[in-house]
Amino acid sequence: MTDGRRLVDGYRLVVFDLDGVIYLIDRPIPGAVEAVGRLHAEGRAVAYATNNASRRSSEVADLLTGMGVAARPEEVLTSAAAAAELLGDRYPAEAPVLVVGAEALRAEVRAVGLTPVTRAEESPVAVVQGYGPQVGWSDLAEAAVAIRAGAAWIATNTDRTLPSGRGPLPGNGALVAALRTALNRDPDVVVGKPSPELFATAARHAGAGRTLVVGDRLDTDIEGAVRAGLDSLLVLTGVSGVAELLAAVPEQRPTYVSENLAGLFDPAAVVRVxxxxxxxxxxxxxxxxxxxxxxxxxxxxxxxxxxxxxxxxxxxxxxxxxxxxxxxxxxxxxxxxx
Structure with a gap:
């Protein structure tokens, strides 16, 4: 920044993406634990918004705490919980929902009073699809049959990849693309980023004051922030790099760029673009x-x-x-x- 002020001093709430910003799979990114600890020590509001639907909010909070990042479940906003909440508002109690994804997504569906099922012959009212490392062809086949029979299709997110220590791996968007090809149609609803709901919810919880979104992906984190009308910081520790930044369309352009989370505190480590x-x-x-x-x-x-x-x-x-x-x-x- 050119005025010598710390970036974080301009915001009441900092909302972090997780994969590629705080950790890679299950290991903290260097400097992330210290950065969040510093925010807590200064009494600043912190939230986490993730498209990863393979863990519940409490599990994410436990994972973060185990890494040294003190986190409470209410600070964590997941696409799995948001998708389940949408379904709970739309359908009557105990309605069957075919879940394609991890156990965490099934647990969120149960938590809103609906009944998770695994087969199209159980007449689900909806299919909810989220990332799960064990999702296979048979799961997608059941979903395709159910959707063709009239079930609504809800995707927790459409991230093409997810970051890892070995480079980007197929994300839920790749699995959604398989169904999209088979069905020749798009999901009825995509809940997670770049839809603005996760960020808008976090900002509402924080009350008055400006919100800064910190993410590593232009097509989810940054676009979601733009859609929500919030400032954003792109960190270069995850998926999107400088070449992608220079080619970004207007709705995917961040407010600031930093190599890592040091840019929150060090004016020399962040630039406005x-x-x-x-x-x-x-x-x-x-x-x-x-x-x-x-x-x-x-x-x-x-x-x-x-x-x-x-x-x-x-x-x-x-x-x-x-x-x-x-x-x-x-x-x-x-x-x-x-």
């Missing part, structure tokens, strides 16, 4: 259909100028280094230059 075309020693301009970066400085400080140039045109553009320092910056930002 887009920024001036010439600043912090860098200059970016469109030349011959490419974004050309010249000058010298810290790699992160080049992002505001790069975003300003790349976002000034409708189509994604490639980048080119016009100085040796720019080549080093591209390497540090994992950008492939022409």
């Amino acid at each position: 887009p920024g001036p075309a010439e600043a912090a020693g860098w200059s970016a301009a469109l030349r011959d259909g490419r974004v050309e970066l010249s000058g010298a400085g810290r790699p992160l400080d080049a992002l505001p100028a790069l975003c300003a140039a790349a976002w000034s045109v409708a189509e994604p553009v490639s980048v080119r280094a016009a100085s040796p320092e720019a080549e080093l910056a591209f390497a540090a930002l994992d950008l492939l230059a022409d």
Whole structure:
């Protein structure tokens, strides 16, 4: 940031995505435990919003606490709970719902008074589909039969991938895509991000004051924040990288970018995007259909100028280094230059 203030001081509530921001699968991302602990020590409101439907809020809170992040179930908003709440509002008590996903999703369906089932012949009123590592062909087949018979189709989220220590792995969106192909139709409702409900709910719980959303994915976390009318911080510890950032459509553009959660507290570790075309020693301009970066400085400080140039045109553009320092910056930002 250019004014020397801490980013976090401008917000009452910080809402974190989990996978790719706080942890990768079951291991905390370096610095995340310390960052959340610092927020708690300062008395700041914290919430967690996750599209992962394989754990209940209490399980997520226990997982976080086990990693050293003190978390309460009421601070955790999951797409599984939101989907179950939607179904509970829509259907009478004990109505059968075919659940495709993990046991956590079944538990959320039971918690709202509905009856989880596994086969289409049990005449479910709806199919709810969430991520589960054991979901297989037979589960998708039962869902397809039930939906063709008239059951509503609710997806907890459509994340194409989920982050892991080995790189992105197939997410619920990949499984939804299989059903979409088989049925030649989209789900009736997608509950999780980028729909704004999870973030809007968190902001309502916090009351008055500004909310900052912190995420690692442009197509879910950041777009969800934009739809909810909230500021957002993209951290580069998960799925979306700088190349994807420069190609982002308007509804997926963050307010700020940081390499990690240090950007919440260190003004030098976060930048606002887009920024001036010439600043912090860098200059970016469109030349011959490419974004050309010249000058010298810290790699992160080049992002505001790069975003300003790349976002000034409708189509994604490639980048080119016009100085040796720019080549080093591209390497540090994992950008492939022409």
